[in-house]
Amino acid sequence: MEVIIAPVDQQARLAADAIEALLRRDDDSTLGLATGSSPLAVYGELIHRHEQHGLSFARARGFMLDEYVGLPADHPQRYHNVIAEELADRVHWDAERVHGPDGLAADIPAACADYERALARAGGVDLQLLGIGTDGHIGFNEPGSSLSSRTRIKSLAPQTRADNARFFGGDVDKVPVHCVTQGLGTISEARHLVLLASGRHKAEAVHQLVEGPISALWPATVMQLHPHATVLVDEAAASRLQ
Ligand code: F6R
Numbered sequence: 001m002e003v004i005i006a007p008v009d010q011q012a013r014l015a016a017d018a019i020e021a022l023l024r025r026d027d028d029s030t031l032g033l034a035t036g037s038s039p040l041a042v043y044g045e046l047i048h049r050h051e052q053h054g055l056s057f058a059r060a061r062g063f064m065l066d067e068y069v070g071l072p073a074d075h076p077q078r079y080h081n082v083i084a085e086e087l088a089d090r091v092h093w094d095a096e097r098v099h100g101p102d103g104l105a106a107d108i109p110a111a112c113a114d115y116e117r118a119l120a121r122a123g124g125v126d127l128q129l130l131g132i133g134t135d136g137h138i139g140f141n142e143p144g145s146s147l148s149s150r151t152r153i154k155s156l157a158p159q160t161r162a163d164n165a166r167f168f169g170g171d172v173d174k175v176p177v178h179c180v181t182q183g184l185g186t187i188s189e190a191r192h193l194v195l196l197a198s199g200r201h202k203a204e205a206v207h208q209l210v211e212g213p214i215s216a217l218w219p220a221t222v223m224q225l226h227p228h229a230t231v232l233v234d235e236a237a238a239s240r241l242q
Contacts, residue, residue: 001229003210003241008198011232015129015194018230019046020055022126028059032128032187033087035064035079036164038196039129044088050091057093061122064100065130065139065187069178071103077105077167085163101151101180112151112180122166128190132197135159136205136218140174140181147214147222149183184222193226198234206233207240211226 004014018044025242033039049055071078078083080100088098099118099199104110105225119125130138135157139147156164161175168174186189187193208218210231215221223229 001210001224001226001231001239003033003231005235005238007234008041011196011198011234011238012045014230014232015039015148015196016045016049018192019127019173020049023055023060025055026126027056028061029126030061030063030122030124032125032130032190033062033064034062034131035082035086037079038131038133038198042129042196043231045088046087051198055091057088057091058096060093061140062088062093062098063125063182064098065101065128066179066181067101068176069103069108069180070176073104076227081102101182103143103176105181108151108153108180111143112153115151115180115182116186119182127192127194128187130187130193130195130220132195132202132205132209133157133160133164134201135206136208136220137225138184138195138220139187141187141219142181143182143217143219145184145216145219147188147216147225148185149218150186151180151182153178153180167222184219188222188226191228193223193229195220195229195231197231197237200236200239202233202237203240206231206237208226210241 102111165172209220
């Protein structure tokens with residue numbers, strides 16, 4: 001695992017460099033997309049490169065990490081809509097090529113199995129962007145998630161619902177209780193993992209991720225087993241590293 005301590009704007013350029021190199025080498029690469037605050041600067045940088053330097057997403061495929069269960073199709077916080085608004089629409093990326101777990105399926109386990117099959121048909125993810133929860137989750141694999149888990153329904157931890165209340169007008173009761181998330185085993189199959197973290201509130205999770213024992217109690221520690229993992233953290237998020 002490589003750990004790079006850099007301010008958020010530099011993290012964004014480094015992650016965008018890796019994505020751009022991939023797309024320029026192979027324009028039908030598959031990108032793994034995260035939502036939340038952490039990837040926003042990267043998406044901003046990719047939009048800039050699309051607009052100013054012609055970086056094309058036309059033949060790329062995207063697979064999202066996770067989705068809330070039960071949010072109406074037009075809800076602004078439904079991750080399908082978030083990723084369209086924050087990245088896909090702005091780089092003219094055809095919605096048909098950007099996939100996400102189905103949080104509205106009548107049969108969620110069947111939809112999860114379909115999602116795993118779609119990932120496999122696409123040949124897997126070339127580069128997976130990740131954020132990390134304050135409790136150490138990646139995707140929405142909360143503490144206690146099996147390190148070999150696959151896409152499935154999960155309950156969100158109270159800490160995660162509290163952390164994400166800011167996206168729901170500060171009202172924790174509006175944050176869904178369930179989500180569908182790629183599993184830790186699914187995420188681990190991506191060929192390159194790129195995790196972004198900033199702020200002191202992430203320091204304990206980053207410490208565990210980099211220096212803790214591998215444990216389902218800190219799900220991000222599964223990244224220690226990965227042959228190509230890059231962790232981009234600012235000074236505050238790195239403040240508990242030895
Ligand atoms: C979201 C996701 C989550 C977030 C994590 C950090 O798709 O997979 O793991 O990355 O909750 O969220 P932020 O970046 O908002 O602090």
